[in-house]
Amino acid sequence: MATIKVKFREPSMPGNKGTVIYRISHGNKTRCITTSYLIHPAQWNYRRNMPLTDINMKSSDIPEITRNINRDIRLLERIIRTLSDRAVTFDADDITERFNRTTTENSLFNFMNATINRLIQNGRIRTSETYTAALRSFRKFREGRDIPLDELDTDTIEAYEAFLRANGLVPNSISFYMRILRALYNRAVEAGITQQQKPFRHVYTGIDKTVKRALPISKIRQLRNLELSQSPALAYARDIFMLSFYLRGMSFIDMAFLRKTALHNNRITYRRHKTGQQLTIACTPEMKTILNRYPGNASDYLLPIIPLHVTDERKAYRNQSYSINRRLKQIAVMLDITTPLTLYVARHSWASAAKDSGIPINIISQGMGHDSETTTQIYLSSLDTSVIDHANSLILSSLL
Structure with a gap:
């Protein structure tokens, strides 16, 4: 004994x-x-x-x-x-070895850093970045003081929620951090590092419906036709936005890492970074027009988003995202667009245009990427791609 x-x-x-x-x-x-x-x-x-x-x-x-x-x-x-x-x-x-190892891992900051490192090693870079953001936020709340996982109780989590609210975060942003911390806590419970005390039971971890981000097709048309020849930087931001719209709301990260080999036999085939699902899209004249504006890209990527020989591609992608979104806000002022104009609006706009064109909800649902993104992607993977190509052609024809 x-x-x-x-x-x-x-x-x-x-x-x-x-x-x-x-x-x-x-x-x-x-x-x-x-x-x-x-x-x-x-x-x-x-x-x-x-x-x-x-x-x-x-x-x-x-x-x-x-x-x-x-x-x-x-x-x-x-x-x-x-x-x-x-x-x-x-x-x-x-017993001693297990205790020494567990007490090290039992620290929230240490356990979270170890989890982040494992995510990076497993190639789950985007997930590691969200965990890093949550760790940075919680560390700020704790003023740099670590806390044992065993002491992560309802009082601490409710105080963290109040801290986030006091710093101006909206419910969805607060829920974002809470869900990440809860996932990490559950990992620690599964590993036997701490016992389940359900510290998140009194805080909100759902997803509220957000304000509509989609642009009407009339504004998309104005954006496409906007004269920007005297401002190449704004024209480039506009082109990337429009290309995302043409590509059925393709996310910016997927566009950034889209290789030249993805374009074959007049079709673009790629795997989504978020889900790993393979999608294929017919390359339309509208897409080709934009692609032909940037023929000098020396890298292996189809678009000039990530420069050749860059050492940190993820950092380059993020910097481009910030830069393009900043210029899209300038364009929004020019077109009197009140919706906060970002690259993600292209994805919402395509989904909204699909619904407005009478395309069945089982092909594409409004708000793709939020309330029913998973369901939408399941439908997209099971339908004949010609059906989706036809849906896309209906949307693009409405711009004429």
Whole structure:
């Protein structure tokens, strides 16, 4: 039977603080775990082997150290139960090793950084970026102070929600961070690093319907016909927006990493970065007109979004996204467009135009990428591509 004893190691010099240690015995072995908790001998209860709880003790460290010791004991007990349930032979070395590893991972910041690194290694770059954004936000809330996963309770999460709200975030943005943290927390629970306490049960983790982002076809037409020959940067932003619209609302990341080999036999075939789903689109005259404006692209990519020999393609893609969206806002002022004009509006606009053209909802739904993106993509993958090409031709013909 494994035993856990809390002990106090006396300081080597009078007047110094001693150290709290844990003595683990099992399998004819005894091992000691040295903690970072330092206490003066006068603050230690030798009979109970715990810090004194006398309220007259003038030390703010004692309550926190006591909580930490109790938390560590619960963790050690959980480790022993887990190892026992596996019906395998283990000893004090196994308990100690598991405790040392788990206490390192039990830190929210450490566990999140480790998760981000694994996502990057697995090629899930976009997901790693969202986790990084959530970590940066939560670290700001905590003013840089890490927190054990075991202490991530409803009070902490509700305080974080209030912090985000006070900083002007809308419900969907708050929910974005909450869902990421909840996913990370559930990973830790599955790994046995912490126990499920449902700390997110009192905060909002849904998705509200947002204001309509789609442009009417009349504004799309004005945008296409806008004279921008004296401003190549604005013309380029407009062309990328229109090409996204022509390509059935293709996302900017998919456009940026679209290789020249994707265009074959007058069709563009690619896999979505977000879902991995393969899509194919007939290359229309409208698309060719824009592609022919940028024939000098020396890289392997079809569009001149990511420069040749760039060292960080993801950074180059993000910088281009910021730059284009900034110029689209300038164009919006020129056309008296009140909708915040971004590249993502092209995707919404194509979906809205599809609905307005009488195209069945099972081909493409309004608000693609939000309420029913998954369903929409399932339908797109199961339909004959000629049906979708016909739908696209109907939308593009409405621009004439």
